[in-house]
Amino acid sequence: MKDFNPKIVIAVFSILVGILLASQIKMNIQMVTPVTIESIKRLELEVKALRNDIDDLKSNIEEKERYLGLIENANYGDSNIIDVLEDEKEKNMMLAGYKSVEGPGIEIVMFDNINSDELSFDFNDGIIHDVDMQNILNDLRVAGAEAISINGERVLAFSDIKCAGPVIRVNGRSLGTPFIISAIGDPKLLMAAISAPGTYSDMLTRVYGIGIQPYMKDKLIIPAYSGDFTFVYAKTVQ
């Protein structure tokens, strides 16, 4: 073996290395990085999230298939499809707030500070403002309120609440004190959102002396939105 010309031997094996190199370059691989525990965890989380997504989509598919079956059944008779559409309309009207609803919830009676000399010289501190109302409504929504009304005026997504001197305007209608807010939802949760220490309404009663009296109710009736709302500028995206 010693008779081989070392240069030729080395050159031949260099060719081999070159071939390997070229084939490796051709593979066009990403950097090979060591797998850390953190990256494994991250991937696990991703996988979990994707699995959840898949489950959601599967249940969605099932629901749609059921709906499709319903429609296909309805196809055989006109009366059936009318029923389906009526059902759909009822559901949508309820979602939009055009239906009176009833259920368990709480009723809150709010009135201005009666002892006007108690707090300060500024009479503004003792009366209920639109901001107070909006904060309380928001607290209720956080606690899962499904339907809300103020003095029988339904509060919807596009409802405005505006201070107008001694009264508050809701949906363009003036309401005076005492305000009675009705909210349908889990009564305990709603109660906690209003009366727990540290909430906005708790602050109102303790600091500003505004009267807030919540009552749990087994059955509340919240009227439908009485106005007429139409979209003027907003259009569905095609």
Add this chain to the structure above:
Amino acid sequence: MVYALIGVLIGVLIGFLLPFTYNSAYTLYVSVAILACMDSIFGGIRSNLEGKFDATIFISGFIGNAILAAFLAYIGDRLGVPLYYAAIFTFGNRLFDNFAKIRRILTSKRKDIKVKN
């Protein structure tokens, strides 16, 4: 030195021309094996310059090191420990070692020529 470079260039050319590919799962092993092969080439060049080149040792080292490095990487993958670091460290270290010695030999040769002149 020059013949090895020419050889690698020819090899790269052949590699690009040949439609030869393998499963991308083996890229790690192959890259470690390439490192081992390059170390062997450098070792061969050095021993050639030193005048004690042995083809048997060179060829067995070339193939054996490559296989051992790839095997280490494979075992590391099975065990969940990046054992190929051992191969990268050893061969990388030796590569630079060999290169340093080659440099020294080449520079001393040039000096000898200058002295003779």
